[in-house]
């Protein structure tokens with residue numbers, strides 16, 4: 001049991017870009033168990049910084065689905081789009097450290113640059129940004145900014161790592177990790193239409209909400225290297241992480257919003273009870289969050 005002074009705080013942080021499916025239910029239940037089994041707090045955050053893809057009706061429906069599933073959360077739901085000043089302040093602090101630069105490249109420019117170079121280092125999400133605007137002539141940069149040329153803000157990851165020095169982070173499933181944020185390249189931290197990015201907002205918000213254990217799918221494992229760097233640069237508390245396995249469909253593919261058959265709304269409409277859906281999501285009642293049921297066997 002946690003002490004009152006340092007309760008475990010976990011969160012589920014869905015993006016309202018569609019309806020929830022069993023993979024989301026697994027992730028939410030994973031975080032919920034990790035907190036509740038030790039008397040900790042479980043929070044809900046809506047990650048809706050992308051106005052093109054997020055919809056209020058999805059937010060309303062996902063809250064309804066999570067409640068139906070039997071989940072309870074502590075305190076108010078934090079909606080990221082309600083807090084632009086928090087993200088702006090973090091961006092300003094990074095700018096003050098000299099580790100961000102404006103990038104005027106379109107997707108087409110980036111593809112052309114990579115084709116010209118004949119190769120590009122690859123990260124877990126594909127080719128890395130070739131760094132074109134990092135070396136832009138300062139006068140040219142000033143002129144483009146003055147002319148209001150659309151741009152994104154990117155992290156100069158090499159400079160940032162030089163300031164932060166060697167970093168480590170701990171994952172409950174995978175152990176200690178040496179942070180290697182360079183594998184993601186100079187990521188975008190803000191755009192004109194979305195004045196923050198997933199990476200920046202998630203790091204800042206986990207700190208503001210006092211999250212001590214970040215539970216989320218293994219698809220975000222590599223992102224954590226970068227989040228650890230952002231924490232160091234911004235002077236934020238360092239939580240622990242637990243990246244959980246991803247549920248797959250019967251073809252062994254990761255569940256996605258396209259797999260309609262496993263949508264929580266569809267299961268509800270088909271007459272499933274919450275306990276049955278919890279079980280389908282890998283949490284039959286009585287299962288501990290640290291267990292994983294694979295083909296009928298409980299794995300610790």
Ligand code: GLU
Nearest residue numbers: 013014015047202215216
């Ligand atoms: N909003 C992210 C998603 O829906 C999850 C972010 C996180 O848990 O760090 O994939």
